[in-house]
Amino acid sequence: MRDINSLRFCVAPMMDWTDRHCRVFHRHITRHALLYTEMLTTGAVIHGDRTRLLGFDQSEHPVALQLGGSDPRDLATAARIGADFGYDEINLNVGCPSDRVQEGRFGACLMAEPELVAACVAAMKRAVTIPVTVKCRIGIDDQDPEIALDRLARAVVAAGADAVIVHARKAWLNGLSPKQNRDIPPLDYDRVYRLKAALSDVPIIINGGIGSVAEAKHHLAHVDGVMLGRAAYQEPWRLLDVEAEIFGQPAQPRSMKEVFAAMMPYIARELASGTRLHAIVRHFVGAFHGVPGARAFRRHLAEHGVRAGAGIDVLVDAIALLEERSGAIAA
Incomplete structure:
Protein backbone atom coordinates (compact mmCIF):
# COMPACT_ATOMS: atom_id res chain seq x y z
CA MET A 1 0.00 0.00 0.00
CA GLY A 248 -0.10 21.41 8.19
CA GLN A 249 2.35 23.30 5.99
CA PRO A 250 2.85 27.06 5.64
CA ALA A 251 0.44 28.60 3.16
CA GLN A 252 2.39 29.34 -0.01
CA PRO A 253 1.27 31.06 -2.16
CA ARG A 254 -0.81 33.30 0.08
CA SER A 255 -2.97 34.96 -2.57
CA MET A 256 -4.25 34.50 -6.11
CA LYS A 257 -2.08 37.44 -7.15
CA GLU A 258 0.99 35.41 -6.16
CA VAL A 259 -0.39 32.44 -8.07
CA PHE A 260 -0.74 34.44 -11.27
CA ALA A 261 2.71 35.97 -10.87
CA ALA A 262 4.15 32.45 -10.65
CA MET A 263 2.08 31.31 -13.66
CA MET A 264 3.41 33.97 -16.03
CA PRO A 265 6.57 32.13 -17.18
CA TYR A 266 4.53 29.01 -17.97
CA ILE A 267 1.96 31.02 -19.92
CA ALA A 268 4.72 32.79 -21.86
CA ARG A 269 6.33 29.44 -22.79
CA GLU A 270 3.02 27.97 -23.89
CA LEU A 271 2.15 30.99 -26.04
CA ALA A 272 5.59 30.83 -27.64
CA SER A 273 4.99 27.17 -28.52
CA GLY A 274 1.68 27.96 -30.24
CA THR A 275 -0.89 27.45 -27.49
CA ARG A 276 -3.78 29.92 -27.68
CA LEU A 277 -4.24 32.11 -24.64
CA HIS A 278 -7.88 31.12 -24.25
CA ALA A 279 -6.89 27.47 -23.76
CA ILE A 280 -5.12 28.53 -20.56
CA VAL A 281 -7.12 31.46 -19.17
CA ARG A 282 -10.48 29.69 -19.54
CA HIS A 283 -9.56 27.94 -16.30
CA PHE A 284 -9.14 31.24 -14.44
CA VAL A 285 -12.70 32.58 -14.57
CA GLY A 286 -13.52 31.60 -10.98
CA ALA A 287 -10.22 32.71 -9.51
CA PHE A 288 -11.69 35.75 -7.78
CA HIS A 289 -15.25 34.60 -7.19
CA GLY A 290 -16.92 36.94 -4.72
CA VAL A 291 -14.21 39.62 -4.90
CA PRO A 292 -15.23 43.11 -6.05
CA GLY A 293 -14.08 43.45 -9.65
CA ALA A 294 -14.31 39.72 -10.40
CA ARG A 295 -16.92 40.35 -13.08
CA ALA A 296 -14.64 42.83 -14.87
CA PHE A 297 -11.80 40.28 -14.66
CA ARG A 298 -13.95 37.53 -16.19
CA ARG A 299 -15.39 39.79 -18.88
CA HIS A 300 -11.97 41.01 -20.00
CA LEU A 301 -10.66 37.45 -20.30
CA ALA A 302 -13.80 36.35 -22.17
CA GLU A 303 -13.75 39.24 -24.63
CA HIS A 304 -10.03 39.49 -25.31
CA GLY A 305 -8.60 36.06 -24.47
CA VAL A 306 -10.34 34.36 -27.39
CA ARG A 307 -8.90 36.68 -30.04
CA ALA A 308 -6.33 35.29 -32.43
CA GLY A 309 -2.86 36.27 -31.29
CA ALA A 310 -4.01 37.25 -27.79
CA GLY A 311 -1.00 37.65 -25.55
CA ILE A 312 -0.14 37.59 -21.89
CA ASP A 313 -1.00 41.29 -21.65
CA VAL A 314 -4.68 40.28 -21.69
CA LEU A 315 -4.28 38.55 -18.33
CA VAL A 316 -2.16 41.39 -16.96
CA ASP A 317 -4.85 43.90 -17.95
CA ALA A 318 -7.60 41.73 -16.46
CA ILE A 319 -5.79 41.63 -13.13
CA ALA A 320 -5.25 45.40 -13.30
CA LEU A 321 -8.99 45.92 -13.83
CA LEU A 322 -9.68 43.83 -10.77
CA GLU A 323 -7.21 45.79 -8.69
CA GLU A 324 -8.78 49.07 -9.77
CA ARG A 325 -12.06 47.94 -8.24
CA SER A 326 -10.70 46.23 -5.16
CA GLY A 327 -7.58 46.20 -3.02
CA ALA A 328 -8.33 42.61 -2.08
CA ILE A 329 -5.38 41.10 -3.93
CA ALA A 330 -2.96 43.99 -3.69
CA ALA A 331 -1.12 42.48 -0.74
Whole structure:
Protein backbone atom coordinates (compact mmCIF):
# COMPACT_ATOMS: atom_id res chain seq x y z
CA MET A 1 0.00 0.00 0.00
CA ARG A 2 1.13 3.56 -0.69
CA ASP A 3 1.82 6.44 1.73
CA ILE A 4 -1.65 7.42 2.91
CA ASN A 5 -0.59 11.02 3.56
CA SER A 6 -0.11 11.49 -0.18
CA LEU A 7 -3.84 10.85 -0.66
CA ARG A 8 -5.17 13.27 1.96
CA PHE A 9 -6.33 15.77 -0.64
CA CYS A 10 -6.96 15.33 -4.37
CA VAL A 11 -8.48 17.39 -7.16
CA ALA A 12 -10.94 15.23 -9.08
CA PRO A 13 -10.65 14.22 -12.74
CA MET A 14 -13.21 16.32 -14.62
CA MET A 15 -13.97 15.98 -18.32
CA ASP A 16 -13.22 19.13 -20.37
CA TRP A 17 -11.80 20.81 -17.28
CA THR A 18 -8.72 19.18 -15.76
CA ASP A 19 -6.45 19.40 -18.79
CA ARG A 20 -2.74 20.10 -18.45
CA HIS A 21 -3.18 23.89 -18.24
CA CYS A 22 -5.75 23.55 -15.48
CA ARG A 23 -3.48 21.19 -13.57
CA VAL A 24 -0.50 23.54 -13.77
CA PHE A 25 -2.77 26.32 -12.45
CA HIS A 26 -3.92 24.14 -9.56
CA ARG A 27 -0.36 23.06 -8.82
CA HIS A 28 0.65 26.71 -8.45
CA ILE A 29 -2.04 27.05 -5.77
CA THR A 30 -1.33 23.85 -3.82
CA ARG A 31 1.97 22.00 -3.65
CA HIS A 32 0.79 18.75 -2.09
CA ALA A 33 -2.61 17.96 -3.63
CA LEU A 34 -2.73 14.94 -5.92
CA LEU A 35 -3.97 16.04 -9.36
CA TYR A 36 -5.84 13.93 -11.92
CA THR A 37 -6.14 14.07 -15.68
CA GLU A 38 -9.42 14.01 -17.51
CA MET A 39 -10.52 10.47 -18.25
CA LEU A 40 -8.80 9.06 -21.34
CA THR A 41 -10.07 5.92 -23.03
CA THR A 42 -7.72 3.05 -23.65
CA GLY A 43 -8.33 3.39 -27.38
CA ALA A 44 -7.25 7.03 -27.36
CA VAL A 45 -4.11 6.26 -25.35
CA ILE A 46 -3.10 3.26 -27.44
CA HIS A 47 -3.94 4.60 -30.90
CA GLY A 48 -4.08 8.40 -30.52
CA ASP A 49 -1.55 11.22 -30.44
CA ARG A 50 0.13 10.30 -27.16
CA THR A 51 2.19 13.44 -26.83
CA ARG A 52 -0.90 15.61 -27.17
CA LEU A 53 -3.10 13.45 -24.96
CA LEU A 54 -0.63 12.44 -22.26
CA GLY A 55 2.00 15.17 -22.22
CA PHE A 56 2.20 17.17 -19.03
CA ASP A 57 4.41 19.74 -17.33
CA GLN A 58 6.86 18.36 -14.78
CA SER A 59 5.58 20.85 -12.22
CA GLU A 60 2.32 18.88 -12.06
CA HIS A 61 3.72 16.05 -9.93
CA PRO A 62 2.15 14.28 -8.17
CA VAL A 63 -0.29 13.66 -11.04
CA ALA A 64 -2.44 10.62 -11.84
CA LEU A 65 -3.75 9.37 -15.18
CA GLN A 66 -7.39 8.29 -15.22
CA LEU A 67 -8.28 5.60 -17.75
CA GLY A 68 -11.62 4.46 -19.10
CA GLY A 69 -11.95 0.93 -20.43
CA SER A 70 -12.99 -2.60 -19.62
CA ASP A 71 -10.59 -4.83 -21.54
CA PRO A 72 -7.82 -6.01 -19.19
CA ARG A 73 -5.22 -6.27 -21.93
CA ASP A 74 -5.94 -2.81 -23.30
CA LEU A 75 -5.94 -1.31 -19.82
CA ALA A 76 -2.61 -2.97 -19.06
CA THR A 77 -1.16 -1.54 -22.28
CA ALA A 78 -2.55 1.94 -21.60
CA ALA A 79 -1.35 1.84 -18.00
CA ARG A 80 2.15 0.90 -19.13
CA ILE A 81 2.14 3.81 -21.60
CA GLY A 82 1.02 6.18 -18.85
CA ALA A 83 3.70 4.94 -16.48
CA ASP A 84 6.33 5.39 -19.20
CA PHE A 85 5.17 8.98 -19.62
CA GLY A 86 5.92 9.55 -15.94
CA TYR A 87 2.52 9.56 -14.26
CA ASP A 88 2.51 8.83 -10.53
CA GLU A 89 -0.69 6.74 -10.46
CA ILE A 90 -3.09 5.00 -12.81
CA ASN A 91 -6.78 5.30 -11.92
CA LEU A 92 -9.61 3.25 -13.41
CA ASN A 93 -12.92 5.06 -13.94
CA VAL A 94 -15.85 3.03 -12.62
CA GLY A 95 -18.07 6.03 -11.98
CA CYS A 96 -18.78 8.04 -15.14
CA PRO A 97 -22.48 7.72 -16.09
CA SER A 98 -22.49 9.15 -19.63
CA ASP A 99 -24.23 7.32 -22.48
CA ARG A 100 -21.03 7.19 -24.52
CA VAL A 101 -19.23 5.53 -21.64
CA GLN A 102 -21.99 2.95 -21.20
CA GLU A 103 -21.91 2.11 -24.90
CA GLY A 104 -18.19 1.44 -24.53
CA ARG A 105 -18.84 -0.80 -21.51
CA PHE A 106 -16.84 1.25 -19.05
CA GLY A 107 -17.45 3.82 -16.37
CA ALA A 108 -20.29 3.42 -13.87
CA CYS A 109 -21.90 0.47 -15.65
CA LEU A 110 -18.92 -1.61 -14.48
CA MET A 111 -20.35 -1.44 -10.96
CA ALA A 112 -22.46 -4.38 -12.14
CA GLU A 113 -19.32 -6.39 -13.06
CA PRO A 114 -16.97 -6.41 -10.07
CA GLU A 115 -15.16 -9.53 -11.28
CA LEU A 116 -14.31 -7.84 -14.57
CA VAL A 117 -13.12 -4.71 -12.76
CA ALA A 118 -10.93 -6.89 -10.56
CA ALA A 119 -9.45 -8.55 -13.64
CA CYS A 120 -8.72 -5.11 -15.09
CA VAL A 121 -6.98 -4.01 -11.90
CA ALA A 122 -4.93 -7.21 -11.74
CA ALA A 123 -3.80 -6.73 -15.34
CA MET A 124 -2.76 -3.14 -14.70
CA LYS A 125 -0.91 -4.10 -11.53
CA ARG A 126 1.09 -6.66 -13.48
CA ALA A 127 1.94 -4.05 -16.10
CA VAL A 128 3.18 -1.20 -13.88
CA THR A 129 5.00 -0.57 -10.62
CA ILE A 130 3.19 2.68 -9.76
CA PRO A 131 -0.06 2.65 -7.72
CA VAL A 132 -3.27 1.53 -9.41
CA THR A 133 -6.52 2.87 -7.96
CA VAL A 134 -10.25 2.69 -8.69
CA LYS A 135 -12.81 5.49 -8.64
CA CYS A 136 -16.41 4.30 -8.32
CA ARG A 137 -19.93 5.16 -7.14
CA ILE A 138 -21.73 3.60 -4.18
CA GLY A 139 -23.92 1.75 -6.67
CA ILE A 140 -26.01 2.06 -9.81
CA ASP A 141 -29.75 1.98 -10.50
CA ASP A 142 -31.50 -0.54 -8.23
CA GLN A 143 -28.34 -1.91 -6.62
CA ASP A 144 -28.21 -1.97 -2.83
CA PRO A 145 -25.17 0.22 -1.98
CA GLU A 146 -24.44 -1.88 1.10
CA ILE A 147 -23.87 -4.88 -1.14
CA ALA A 148 -22.67 -3.31 -4.40
CA LEU A 149 -19.95 -1.06 -2.96
CA ASP A 150 -18.64 -3.72 -0.61
CA ARG A 151 -18.52 -6.32 -3.39
CA LEU A 152 -16.68 -4.03 -5.81
CA ALA A 153 -14.24 -2.68 -3.23
CA ARG A 154 -13.31 -6.10 -1.88
CA ALA A 155 -12.85 -7.46 -5.41
CA VAL A 156 -10.50 -4.71 -6.54
CA VAL A 157 -8.53 -4.71 -3.29
CA ALA A 158 -8.04 -8.47 -3.60
CA ALA A 159 -6.78 -7.81 -7.14
CA GLY A 160 -4.19 -5.37 -5.81
CA ALA A 161 -5.83 -1.92 -5.95
CA ASP A 162 -3.82 0.56 -3.88
CA ALA A 163 -6.81 2.76 -2.98
CA VAL A 164 -10.54 3.12 -3.62
CA ILE A 165 -12.04 6.55 -4.35
CA VAL A 166 -15.79 6.66 -3.82
CA HIS A 167 -18.20 9.26 -5.20
CA ALA A 168 -20.79 9.04 -2.45
CA ARG A 169 -23.84 8.88 -4.73
CA LYS A 170 -25.50 6.27 -6.82
CA ALA A 171 -25.43 6.70 -10.59
CA TRP A 172 -28.81 6.25 -12.22
CA LEU A 173 -27.95 5.03 -15.70
CA ASN A 174 -31.59 4.81 -16.70
CA GLY A 175 -33.47 8.08 -16.42
CA LEU A 176 -30.88 10.68 -15.45
CA SER A 177 -28.40 12.63 -17.58
CA PRO A 178 -24.71 12.82 -16.60
CA LYS A 179 -25.31 16.34 -15.27
CA GLN A 180 -28.29 15.20 -13.20
CA ASN A 181 -26.22 12.31 -11.86
CA ARG A 182 -23.87 14.85 -10.30
CA ASP A 183 -26.65 16.41 -8.24
CA ILE A 184 -29.91 14.46 -8.00
CA PRO A 185 -28.96 11.12 -6.40
CA PRO A 186 -28.64 11.83 -2.68
CA LEU A 187 -25.22 11.88 -1.07
CA ASP A 188 -24.49 9.13 1.41
CA TYR A 189 -21.20 9.93 3.11
CA ASP A 190 -21.96 7.49 5.92
CA ARG A 191 -21.87 4.62 3.40
CA VAL A 192 -18.29 5.57 2.53
CA TYR A 193 -17.40 5.84 6.21
CA ARG A 194 -18.74 2.32 6.75
CA LEU A 195 -16.61 1.06 3.87
CA LYS A 196 -13.55 2.51 5.54
CA ALA A 197 -14.50 0.89 8.84
CA ALA A 198 -14.90 -2.46 7.10
CA LEU A 199 -11.63 -2.14 5.16
CA SER A 200 -9.48 -0.49 7.80
CA ASP A 201 -6.18 -1.29 6.07
CA VAL A 202 -7.25 0.07 2.66
CA PRO A 203 -6.89 3.77 1.75
CA ILE A 204 -10.41 5.10 1.13
CA ILE A 205 -10.93 8.54 -0.44
CA ILE A 206 -14.31 10.27 -0.41
CA ASN A 207 -15.70 12.41 -3.24
CA GLY A 208 -18.97 14.10 -4.14
CA GLY A 209 -20.60 17.40 -3.21
CA ILE A 210 -17.74 18.59 -0.99
CA GLY A 211 -17.71 22.36 -1.25
CA SER A 212 -14.76 23.58 0.81
CA VAL A 213 -11.46 22.68 2.43
CA ALA A 214 -13.20 22.96 5.81
CA GLU A 215 -15.66 20.26 4.75
CA ALA A 216 -12.77 18.15 3.49
CA LYS A 217 -11.07 18.42 6.87
CA HIS A 218 -14.24 17.14 8.56
CA HIS A 219 -14.32 14.05 6.33
CA LEU A 220 -10.71 13.23 7.22
CA ALA A 221 -11.92 12.19 10.65
CA HIS A 222 -13.57 9.22 8.94
CA VAL A 223 -11.59 8.41 5.77
CA ASP A 224 -8.01 8.64 4.53
CA GLY A 225 -8.45 11.26 1.84
CA VAL A 226 -10.81 13.73 0.24
CA MET A 227 -11.29 14.52 -3.44
CA LEU A 228 -12.64 17.96 -4.31
CA GLY A 229 -14.23 18.40 -7.75
CA ARG A 230 -16.39 21.27 -8.96
CA ALA A 231 -15.62 23.50 -5.97
CA ALA A 232 -11.90 23.28 -6.78
CA TYR A 233 -12.49 24.18 -10.41
CA GLN A 234 -15.21 26.80 -10.13
CA GLU A 235 -13.69 28.53 -7.09
CA PRO A 236 -9.97 27.67 -7.26
CA TRP A 237 -9.10 30.22 -4.58
CA ARG A 238 -10.39 27.63 -2.10
CA LEU A 239 -7.25 25.60 -2.77
CA LEU A 240 -5.15 28.30 -1.08
CA ASP A 241 -6.16 26.75 2.27
CA VAL A 242 -5.04 23.22 1.43
CA GLU A 243 -1.42 23.43 2.60
CA ALA A 244 -2.21 24.80 6.05
CA GLU A 245 -5.53 23.09 6.76
CA ILE A 246 -4.88 19.64 5.27
CA PHE A 247 -1.12 19.16 5.29
CA GLY A 248 -0.10 21.41 8.19
CA GLN A 249 2.35 23.30 5.99
CA PRO A 250 2.85 27.06 5.64
CA ALA A 251 0.44 28.60 3.16
CA GLN A 252 2.39 29.34 -0.01
CA PRO A 253 1.27 31.06 -2.16
CA ARG A 254 -0.81 33.30 0.08
CA SER A 255 -2.97 34.96 -2.57
CA MET A 256 -4.25 34.50 -6.11
CA LYS A 257 -2.08 37.44 -7.15
CA GLU A 258 0.99 35.41 -6.16
CA VAL A 259 -0.39 32.44 -8.07
CA PHE A 260 -0.74 34.44 -11.27
CA ALA A 261 2.71 35.97 -10.87
CA ALA A 262 4.15 32.45 -10.65
CA MET A 263 2.08 31.31 -13.66
CA MET A 264 3.41 33.97 -16.03
CA PRO A 265 6.57 32.13 -17.18
CA TYR A 266 4.53 29.01 -17.97
CA ILE A 267 1.96 31.02 -19.92
CA ALA A 268 4.72 32.79 -21.86
CA ARG A 269 6.33 29.44 -22.79
CA GLU A 270 3.02 27.97 -23.89
CA LEU A 271 2.15 30.99 -26.04
CA ALA A 272 5.59 30.83 -27.64
CA SER A 273 4.99 27.17 -28.52
CA GLY A 274 1.68 27.96 -30.24
CA THR A 275 -0.89 27.45 -27.49
CA ARG A 276 -3.78 29.92 -27.68
CA LEU A 277 -4.24 32.11 -24.64
CA HIS A 278 -7.88 31.12 -24.25
CA ALA A 279 -6.89 27.47 -23.76
CA ILE A 280 -5.12 28.53 -20.56
CA VAL A 281 -7.12 31.46 -19.17
CA ARG A 282 -10.48 29.69 -19.54
CA HIS A 283 -9.56 27.94 -16.30
CA PHE A 284 -9.14 31.24 -14.44
CA VAL A 285 -12.70 32.58 -14.57
CA GLY A 286 -13.52 31.60 -10.98
CA ALA A 287 -10.22 32.71 -9.51
CA PHE A 288 -11.69 35.75 -7.78
CA HIS A 289 -15.25 34.60 -7.19
CA GLY A 290 -16.92 36.94 -4.72
CA VAL A 291 -14.21 39.62 -4.90
CA PRO A 292 -15.23 43.11 -6.05
CA GLY A 293 -14.08 43.45 -9.65
CA ALA A 294 -14.31 39.72 -10.40
CA ARG A 295 -16.92 40.35 -13.08
CA ALA A 296 -14.64 42.83 -14.87
CA PHE A 297 -11.80 40.28 -14.66
CA ARG A 298 -13.95 37.53 -16.19
CA ARG A 299 -15.39 39.79 -18.88
CA HIS A 300 -11.97 41.01 -20.00
CA LEU A 301 -10.66 37.45 -20.30
CA ALA A 302 -13.80 36.35 -22.17
CA GLU A 303 -13.75 39.24 -24.63
CA HIS A 304 -10.03 39.49 -25.31
CA GLY A 305 -8.60 36.06 -24.47
CA VAL A 306 -10.34 34.36 -27.39
CA ARG A 307 -8.90 36.68 -30.04
CA ALA A 308 -6.33 35.29 -32.43
CA GLY A 309 -2.86 36.27 -31.29
CA ALA A 310 -4.01 37.25 -27.79
CA GLY A 311 -1.00 37.65 -25.55
CA ILE A 312 -0.14 37.59 -21.89
CA ASP A 313 -1.00 41.29 -21.65
CA VAL A 314 -4.68 40.28 -21.69
CA LEU A 315 -4.28 38.55 -18.33
CA VAL A 316 -2.16 41.39 -16.96
CA ASP A 317 -4.85 43.90 -17.95
CA ALA A 318 -7.60 41.73 -16.46
CA ILE A 319 -5.79 41.63 -13.13
CA ALA A 320 -5.25 45.40 -13.30
CA LEU A 321 -8.99 45.92 -13.83
CA LEU A 322 -9.68 43.83 -10.77
CA GLU A 323 -7.21 45.79 -8.69
CA GLU A 324 -8.78 49.07 -9.77
CA ARG A 325 -12.06 47.94 -8.24
CA SER A 326 -10.70 46.23 -5.16
CA GLY A 327 -7.58 46.20 -3.02
CA ALA A 328 -8.33 42.61 -2.08
CA ILE A 329 -5.38 41.10 -3.93
CA ALA A 330 -2.96 43.99 -3.69
CA ALA A 331 -1.12 42.48 -0.74
